[in-house]
Structure formats: structure tokens, C-alpha cells
Amino acid sequence: MNFITTMEKIFHLILLLPGLCSLCTSLPQHRFVLVQTPKTWLEAQSYCRSKCVDLATIDDLGEMTTALTVVEGRYDDAVWIGLRKGNLKKWHWSLSDKDFYKEGERDYLHWGRTNAHNCGSQKDGKLFTTSCDTLLYSVCFDGEKPVGEQHVLSTEKLMWRVARDYCRRRHTDLASVRNKEETQRILELVAGMRVWIGLYRDPWVWSDKTYSSLRFWNADQSVYTSNVKTCVALLKSESGRWGERSCGKAQPFLCSCPLVRSFFKVRITSQSSVLELNKPEVLDEILKQLQLELGIVNTTDGFSVRWTKQPDGRVLIKEPDGGS
Known part of the structure; x- marks a missing residue:
């Protein structure tokens, strides 16, 4: 399957879970x-x-x-x-x-x-x-x-x-x-x-x-x-x-x-069983889509999103039901 086509299908199924977002707007720094x-x-x-x-x-x-x-x-x-x-x-x-x-x-x-x-x-x-x-x-x-x-x-x-x-x-x-x-x-x-x-x-x-x-x-x-x-x-x-x-x-x-960070948990469903979601180029493409969803179109303005790695170095973890 074409890489871009596969990525488009993945991005279509990205789900941001706002209940898991921690935004500390009261910090004075x-x-x-x-x-x-x-x-x-x-x-x-x-x-x-x-x-x-x-x-x-x-x-x-x-x-x-x-x-x-x-x-x-x-x-x-x-x-x-x-x-x-x-x-x-x-x-x-x-x-x-x-x-x-x-x-x-x-x-x-x-x-x-x-x-x-x-x-x-x-x-x-x-x-x-x-x-x-x-x-x-x-x-x-x-x-x-x-x-x-x-x-x-x-x-x-x-x-x-x-x-x-x-x-x-x-x-x-x-x-x-x-x-x-x-x-x-x-x-x-x-x-x-x-x-x-x-x-x-x-x-x-x-x-x-x-x-x-x-x-x-x-x-x-x-x-x-x-x-x-x-x-x-x-x-x-x-x-x-x-x-x-x-x-x-x-x-x-x-x-x-404000010195605050927002944390989102992302769930991605892939229609390709062979696509490795933790590959750097795949993660980079997903970040680009997230930036578009969040309205961040110019990272030189100082606003950006980035992945948080798990203790074992991975970003995305496969769930038992096949999701990530």
C-alpha cells in the first residue's frame, strides 16, 4: 500500500481524548x-x-x-x-x-x-x-x-x-x-x-x-x-x-x-497491519496532522507539539484490541 495513502487513512481515525488533557492555566510563572x-x-x-x-x-x-x-x-x-x-x-x-x-x-x-x-x-x-x-x-x-x-x-x-x-x-x-x-x-x-x-x-x-x-x-x-x-x-x-x-x-x-503544558493521549487505528507506527518518519507525519488540527501552522512562532516517550523509549504502545 502507498505510504501516503496509508497515512491518510490513519490520520482520518486519530482520536484526541480531551478528558486526558492536563492544562494547568493557573500557574503564575x-x-x-x-x-x-x-x-x-x-x-x-x-x-x-x-x-x-x-x-x-x-x-x-x-x-x-x-x-x-x-x-x-x-x-x-x-x-x-x-x-x-x-x-x-x-x-x-x-x-x-x-x-x-x-x-x-x-x-x-x-x-x-x-x-x-x-x-x-x-x-x-x-x-x-x-x-x-x-x-x-x-x-x-x-x-x-x-x-x-x-x-x-x-x-x-x-x-x-x-x-x-x-x-x-x-x-x-x-x-x-x-x-x-x-x-x-x-x-x-x-x-x-x-x-x-x-x-x-x-x-x-x-x-x-x-x-x-x-x-x-x-x-x-x-x-x-x-x-x-x-x-x-x-x-x-x-x-x-x-x-x-x-x-x-x-x-x-x-x-x-504561561509556563504550562497540555498532555493529550492519542489513539490511532491503522488499516495496515504492516505499518510500523513508531518509525520516526511515521511519527513525524502524525505530528504534522496534529499541528493542523490544533491550529499550529508556524512552529517558528514558538508553539509546537511533540511526542512524550514511554520508559522503554517507544512513543506508541499497541493495545490488545489492535489499536495503538
């Missing part, structure tokens, strides 16, 4: 999926919201590493993420780990003087808005050190972004000031000098409206540039660091998707 079909930022946002959760929000440096792994070698120029310029500038701490802050600690801001500048320094226990290009000493935070030794003074004068990157390479990040105790600790460490801390403000907002203060800009990116609304992408030329692009440019994009 998310994974990143690269969609390689180029779309504008708004088109990408719509696609991610319809297929997954939203365009990717990246919460911390660990997730940034994961995102870079997902896109590595799979794009030519840039990849959209879910960050877009909004209308209002807001203050954030550079250290983005959510578990680092207790309630109210992100907003512990005791100002000495404020102006139009977008980076934060500390002097005499007070916060000051300072031009991000100013050369200052900085205070790093090192989460690997014992409590009481976690604040480290860097005595090289640097611009704010350079100081942040220095602290991230050598320690954890620029220091956040979460409470009175940390204010006093830094005050004693710097002996009256004005120093950079991890405070900055910008107008960028995430598509899913969740909070993340992580920024991973390329070296030339200003904290605040212009009033033109633009969107953010990972740039291949900058090893995945972020840069601004016109939101109307079509390019690949990264979605945040």
Missing part, C-alpha cells in the same frame, strides 16, 4: 517565546495578547539572561519586548528584584532638592536629582556579603549608567535606600560626599502594566531622550542590550507565555 514573523510593536502586542499573555516583561537580570538565551542566533537585527515610552516620568530603583523590597520600601524617598534631572544622588542623608552625566563616586550593594557589609563605596568617579554597570559587574547593583537604617549606613560610609545610588526616573512603561524597574540599555542610550513615543527592542548589534526603535517598524518579537 511565564516563559519567553520568540515569534520570528516580523510585526510592528502594536501588531506584536495584539498577537502576544491573543496567543499568550502579552509582549515580554523582563523583571530582573536573571530573566534577561533567559531572554537572551531564547533569542540567541535567531534574529538578524532587533526583537521587540513589551517596553514603550509613556507620558510621565517615574522614579525607580535600579535593583529590580521584587523580593528585595518590603511594602513601602520602593517609595522611601527623602528628598533634599529636586529639579529636572533624571538620576538620583545622596548627600548628608538626603536625595538629590542630578544630571546623569555628572562624575561621582558611587555606592554599590552586594547581596553576597553579610548584613552590615553589603554597601561598598566605589572611589572612581563615573557617570550614573557607568556606575550602575560597574556595580552590576562587581557586586549586585547600585544601592537602593529602603529605610532609615540604610540611609544611616550610607551616610557613615561616604563621610559627607555626594554619591550615586540606584535611583533614576524615566517614562517607560510595560505593555502588561506590571511593575519592573529593570533597564538593560545599550551604552549610548539616554535615560530620557525626547518626547517622541518610541518602543524598545533587544539589539543584535549591542549583544541584546536595549535600544529605541520606531514602533511602526516590523521585526520579530518576544512574548510572555
Whole structure:
């Protein structure tokens, strides 16, 4: 019997048993999926919201590493993420780990003087808005050190972004000031000098409206540039660091998707007694039909189905009544 004809008869009798499908939609974790079909930022946002959760929000440096792994070698120029310029500038701490802050600690801001500048320094226990290009000493935070030794003074004068990157390479990040105790600790460490801390403000907002203060800009990116609304992408030329692009440019994009798996049991009845269903080429053809049934027509969009092997290495097991 012709191979294709036999396969068509098999596919006609494929039965998905939905009662055996386990779909855990309540899991809070998310994974990143690269969609390689180029779309504008708004088109990408719509696609991610319809297929997954939203365009990717990246919460911390660990997730940034994961995102870079997902896109590595799979794009030519840039990849959209879910960050877009909004209308209002807001203050954030550079250290983005959510578990680092207790309630109210992100907003512990005791100002000495404020102006139009977008980076934060500390002097005499007070916060000051300072031009991000100013050369200052900085205070790093090192989460690997014992409590009481976690604040480290860097005595090289640097611009704010350079100081942040220095602290991230050598320690954890620029220091956040979460409470009175940390204010006093830094005050004693710097002996009256004005120093950079991890405070900055910008107008960028995430598509899913969740909070993340992580920024991973390329070296030339200003904290605040212009009033033109633009969107953010990972740039291949900058090893995945972020840069601004016109939101109307079509390019690949990264979605945040639920970390769930659906399991289906498949029963196949064959009209050919000689067809070996566990042969790789037969299994591949069956998968193609399953993808069509499930509406997965482009596996480069990050959605796919695959077989789960039994302990003995087989995929399909013959049932006593002749089915598989």
C-alpha cells in the first residue's frame, strides 16, 4: 500500500481524548517565546495578547539572561519586548528584584532638592536629582556579603549608567535606600560626599502594566531622550542590550507565555497491519496532522507539539484490541 495513502487513512481515525488533557492555566510563572514573523510593536502586542499573555516583561537580570538565551542566533537585527515610552516620568530603583523590597520600601524617598534631572544622588542623608552625566563616586550593594557589609563605596568617579554597570559587574547593583537604617549606613560610609545610588526616573512603561524597574540599555542610550513615543527592542548589534526603535517598524518579537503544558493521549487505528507506527518518519507525519488540527501552522512562532516517550523509549504502545 502507498505510504501516503496509508497515512491518510490513519490520520482520518486519530482520536484526541480531551478528558486526558492536563492544562494547568493557573500557574503564575511565564516563559519567553520568540515569534520570528516580523510585526510592528502594536501588531506584536495584539498577537502576544491573543496567543499568550502579552509582549515580554523582563523583571530582573536573571530573566534577561533567559531572554537572551531564547533569542540567541535567531534574529538578524532587533526583537521587540513589551517596553514603550509613556507620558510621565517615574522614579525607580535600579535593583529590580521584587523580593528585595518590603511594602513601602520602593517609595522611601527623602528628598533634599529636586529639579529636572533624571538620576538620583545622596548627600548628608538626603536625595538629590542630578544630571546623569555628572562624575561621582558611587555606592554599590552586594547581596553576597553579610548584613552590615553589603554597601561598598566605589572611589572612581563615573557617570550614573557607568556606575550602575560597574556595580552590576562587581557586586549586585547600585544601592537602593529602603529605610532609615540604610540611609544611616550610607551616610557613615561616604563621610559627607555626594554619591550615586540606584535611583533614576524615566517614562517607560510595560505593555502588561506590571511593575519592573529593570533597564538593560545599550551604552549610548539616554535615560530620557525626547518626547517622541518610541518602543524598545533587544539589539543584535549591542549583544541584546536595549535600544529605541520606531514602533511602526516590523521585526520579530518576544512574548510572555504561561509556563504550562497540555498532555493529550492519542489513539490511532491503522488499516495496515504492516505499518510500523513508531518509525520516526511515521511519527513525524502524525505530528504534522496534529499541528493542523490544533491550529499550529508556524512552529517558528514558538508553539509546537511533540511526542512524550514511554520508559522503554517507544512513543506508541499497541493495545490488545489492535489499536495503538
